[in-house]
Amino acid sequence: MTRTTEPPVTDDETGGGLSLPELATPVWRHFGSQAAEATWARIARRMPALAAQAAALAWQSSPRDLLATTALNIGMGAATAWALVATTGVLGELFAAAPTPDRLAAALPSLLVLAAALALRGICSAAAGRAQARLEPKVVLTAERRLLSRCTAVELRAFDDSGFHDHLYRCYARGSDEAGALVRHTADVLTGTVGVAAAVGVLGVLHPALLPLLLLAMAPQWWGSSAAARMRYRMIVAFTDGHRRKFLLEQIMVNRDNAAEIRSFTMEGRLLAEFDRVADRELDIQLGLATRQALIRLAGSAAGGLASGAVFAVLGLMLVGGTVEIAVAGAAVVAIRVAQGALGNALSSLTHVYESGLYFSDFVAFEEEAALRLPPAEPEPAPEGFEEIRVENVTFTYPSGGKGDAPALDDVSLILRRGRTVALVGENGSGKTTLAKLLSGLYAPESGRIRWDDTDLAGVDGTGLRRRISVIAQDHTHWPLTARRNVVMSSPGDDPGRLERAARAARADTVVAELAHGWDTLLDKRFVDGAEPSGGQWQRLAAARGFYRGDDGDATPLLIADEPTAALDARAEHAFFASLHAHAGRTGAAVVLITHRLASVRMADHIVVLSKGRVVEEGAHADLVEADGLYRELWDLQAAAYRWSVPESRHSA
Numbered sequence: 343m344t345r346t347t348e349p350p351v352t353d354d355e356t357g358g359g360l361s362l363p364e365l366a367t368p369v370w371r372h373f374g375s376q377a378a379e380a381t382w383a384r385i386a387r388r389m390p391a392l393a394a395q396a397a398a399l400a401w402q403s404s405p406r407d408l409l410a411t412t413a414l415n416i417g418m419g420a421a422t423a424w425a426l427v428a429t430t431g432v433l434g435e436l437f438a439a440a441p442t443p444d445r446l447a448a449a450l451p452s453l454l455v456l457a458a459a460l461a462l463r464g465i466c467s468a469a470a471g472r473a474q475a476r477l478e479p480k481v482v483l484t485a486e487r488r489l490l491s492r493c494t495a496v497e498l499r500a501f502d503d504s505g506f507h508d509h510l511y512r513c514y515a516r517g518s519d520e521a522g523a524l525v526r527h528t529a530d531v532l533t534g535t536v537g538v539a540a541a542v543g544v545l546g547v548l549h550p551a552l553l554p555l556l557l558l559a560m561a562p563q564w565w566g567s568s569a570a571a572r573m574r575y576r577m578i579v580a581f582t583d584g585h586r587r588k589f590l591l592e593q594i595m596v597n598r599d600n601a602a603e604i605r606s607f608t609m610e611g612r613l614l615a616e617f618d619r620v621a622d623r624e625l626d627i628q629l630g631l632a633t634r635q636a637l638i639r640l641a642g643s644a645a646g647g648l649a650s651g652a653v654f655a656v657l658g659l660m661l662v663g664g665t666v667e668i669a670v671a672g673a674a675v676v677a678i679r680v681a682q683g684a685l686g687n688a689l690s691s692l693t694h695v696y697e698s699g700l701y702f703s704d705f706v707a708f709e710e711e712a713a714l715r716l717p718p719a720e721p722e723p724a725p726e727g728f729e730e731i732r733v734e735n736v737t738f739t740y741p742s743g744g745k746g747d748a749p750a751l752d753d754v755s756l757i758l759r760r761g762r763t764v765a766l767v768g769e770n771g772s773g774k775t776t777l778a779k780l781l782s783g784l785y786a787p788e789s790g791r792i793r794w795d796d797t798d799l800a801g802v803d804g805t806g807l808r809r810r811i812s813v814i815a816q817d818h819t820h821w822p823l824t825a826r827r828n829v830v831m832s833s834p835g836d837d838p839g840r841l842e843r844a845a846r847a848a849r850a851d852t853v854v855a856e857l858a859h860g861w862d863t864l865l866d867k868r869f870v871d872g873a874e875p876s877g878g879q880w881q882r883l884a885a886a887r888g889f890y891r892g893d894d895g896d897a898t899p900l901l902i903a904d905e906p907t908a909a910l911d912a913r914a915e916h917a918f919f920a921s922l923h924a925h926a927g928r929t930g931a932a933v934v935l936i937t938h939r940l941a942s943v944r945m946a947d948h949i950v951v952l953s954k955g956r957v958v959e960e961g962a963h964a965d966l967v968e969a970d971g972l973y974r975e976l977w978d979l980q981a982a983a984y985r986w987s988v989p990e991s992r993h994s995a
């Protein structure tokens with residue numbers, strides 16, 4: 343099968359396929375193997391708990407639709423039983439003697455009852471279908487809301503734990519849909535069970551000796567359904583890794599962020615070849631499954647035919663022996679057919695309930711895990727403001743990754759004051775951003791403390807605290823919203839004067855002036871009429887967001903700017919630092935500035951130099967240059983670069 347017009351790419355060229363080691367652990371097909379190993383005994387053991395979970399979720403989503411689904415399914419079973427009894431009546435009248443017009447007339451009332459029972463069954467079935475169709479999307483939405491509210495409520499630290507992140511992703515990828523599927527399949531099991539129960543009840547009433555016949559007729563069905571279901575799950579397991587790999591390859595190829603690099607590195611052919619390789623393998627497995635399932639179906643039909651033959655033979659013997667009347671035998675045949683159909687549905691739904699139940703239990707486990715990572719339930723109110731922030735002997739280590747067990751901050755102490763600018767300086771990985779995150783209330787120290795005047799921030803309301811802090815982040819988000827919402831989104835109200843001041847301070851006003859619809863331009867090229875700002879233009883908008891939030895009198899006494907000018911041109915950078923100092927002077931806020939541009943750092947009131955998570959020097963620019971330590975070394979390197987470039991550029995001109 344050829345899916346690409348590229349020249350064929352051999353396995354050697356693709357290095358035997360792209361190396362994607364993270365695929366070793368299947369994540370979104372996490373429970374495939376457990377599902378494949380499911381036995382009926384295991385499924386039966388878990389069924390009550392799963393049914394209870396499904397019912398609780400459905401009740402939370404829509405009690406009315408849950409009650410309607412349950413009642414209508416039971417009504418459908420009752421109507422089925424009623425129809426079977428009416429069938430016996432009709433057959434009894436017709437076969438009591440040789441059929442004559444009089445017999446037909448005598449059978450009329452039973453026929454009417456049968457018609458009414460079948461109509462009632464049809465109405466119940468349609469209404470139950472409607473209630474179920476209304477219930478499922480509500481359940482999916484409930485599960486989505488539960489997931490999103492948990493994942494936005496947990497402390498940021500949870501996202502540094504790869505186990506938590508995997509669990510979240512797994513639930514995001516399948517959890518909500520599987521919650522809907524769990525409820526749907528549980529309702530289907532109920533429908534099937536009610537159908538079987540109706541047939542069993544009627545047969546038991548007609549003649550108890552007919553019940554073993556029902557078992558005989560259902561046995562091949564039971565065998566066929568289990569064999570087909572287990573075969574399907576084995577196929578899923580066999581292709582778990584491949585399926586995920588295919589999914590990731592699709593994501594890589596359709597994602598706009600990758601489009602340019604795929605082309606720059608001429609990766610198209612390789613990606614498509616890899617996709618074909620995985621997709622062809624999946625197709626082979628699917629085609630093999632289709633053949634094997636057809637064989638199973640054939641064997642099931644043959645066994646079912648034999649069983650039906652045996653049932654008819656036994657019924658014939660019972661008729662001849664006078665154990666049952668002909669009308670009862672006829673009704674028994676109908677009841678057995680009804681039971682077979684209902685059983686088939688119930689069994690296949692049961693295996694689906696088991697599979698969806700595994701995912702949903704994982705979802706519930708995630709909620710429980712997330713609950714352990716929530717901030718304290720009844721925190722102290724956040725302080726209104728401060729004259730001084732004291733960072734005292736703070737040590738902090740990330741949960742996993744990065745430097746392993748080495749702390750990102752090690753016994754750090756410093757003081758910030760209102761109206762003053764403190765610059766954090768140091769080489770890559772020295773802990774500047776980590777310190778900024780602790781100051782902005784995103785992480786709590788592992789030891790040591792941070793105080794706003796006399797208030798220790800440990801145990802205060804984190805959300806309330808962060809409302810009083812404005813952050814211009816290093817990795818700011820490109821919100822797919824209008825330019826206006828990108829700036830004002832985090833702050834209540836929409837104050838045009840404040841917006842203008844913030845835009846001017848960040849020089850975002852010139853960016854907006856060039857946009858087709860000014861502040862109302864959508865900043866996302868994936869949508870019609872969307873614009874795509876450059877990296878530096880995005881940075882100006884992110885800075886405007888920080889200034890806007892900070893421009894509300896005393897309510898936001900701390901502004902943190904982490905690498906705010908990395909993408910700015912020289913003029914914008916100069917203007918930005920001037921605005922930052924003006925902000926400290928005008929609002930009286932304490933300003934923390936992180937930057938590698940030391941020419942701008944010299945304007946700060948105080949400079950703190952970090953190395954390997956420790957404060958190694960601090961003071962004013964002149965003192966640090968005098969001290970001849972790390973700061974002086976970094977300063978000299980940057981200054982030298984400028985000294986050399988001037989003569990060279992003059993020379994080349």
Ligand SMILES: Nc1ncnc2c1ncn2[C@@H]1O[C@H](COP(=O)(O)OP(=O)(O)OP(=O)(O)O)[C@@H](O)[C@H]1O
Binds near residue numbers: 740745750770774777
């Ligand atoms: N989320 C994280 N999980 C694990 N380790 C992290 C995480 N973020 C940072 N680190 C590690 O903590 C150390 C300090 O990182 P940090 O980002 O604070 O440095 P930085 O001084 O801001 O660096 P840069 O100048 O490159 O921005 C680094 O070794 C980094 O690998």
